[in-house]
Amino acid sequence: MSGKNIKAFLDANTIISGLLFEGNEATLLELGRIKAINLETNNYVIEEASGVLQRPEIQLTKKETTDLLRYLNTCLTVTKNPSNETLTQNYELLNDKKDIPVALGAPQPEITYLVTGDKELLEKIPKAITTRQLLEQTL
Numbered sequence: 001m002s003g004k005n006i007k008a009f010l011d012a013n014t015i016i017s018g019l020l021f022e023g024n025e026a027t028l029l030e031l032g033r034i035k036a037i038n039l040e041t042n043n044y045v046i047e048e049a050s051g052v053l054q055r056p057e058i059q060l061t062k063k064e065t066t067d068l069l070r071y072l073n074t075c076l077t078v079t080k081n082p083s084n085e086t087l088t089q090n091y092e093l094l095n096d097k098k099d100i101p102v103a104l105g106a107p108q109p110e111i112t113y114l115v116t117g118d119k120e121l122l123e124k125i126p127k128a129i130t131t132r133q134l135l136e137q138t139l
């Protein structure tokens with residue numbers, strides 16, 4: 001499958017890894033930036049990633065955090081969160097309740113994959129794959 005035909009939804013850990021470290025996740029974000037693949041996430045994930053970038057142990061200045069988030073906006077499209085009603089209806093979907101907005105961001109018919117390293121998401125969401133698996137399909 002060609003990368004341009006794939007629409008991948010990214011979780012926060014994938015985004016953070018791509019912004020802070022070299023490797024598969026950074027490659028994936030760059031492929032999104034150059035529009036070789038369509039990347040997407042929702043506001044919930046962006047807020048989670050932003051919170052992680054601002055943690056003291058990450059040791060980024062406010063400008064560095066802003067610059068990383070600005071770069072991220074060139075790599076992917078940000079969509080609305082699932083509605084509260086949808087979240088309530090799917091409350092039993094996962095043991096880790098904070099991942100429900102992530103899981104529900106991916107099942108839209110136009111989303112090809114949920115890209116994550118989270119074991120529960122990989123087990124319970126049929127569209128979930130790792131960054132490595134996605135890159136192997138597109139490169």
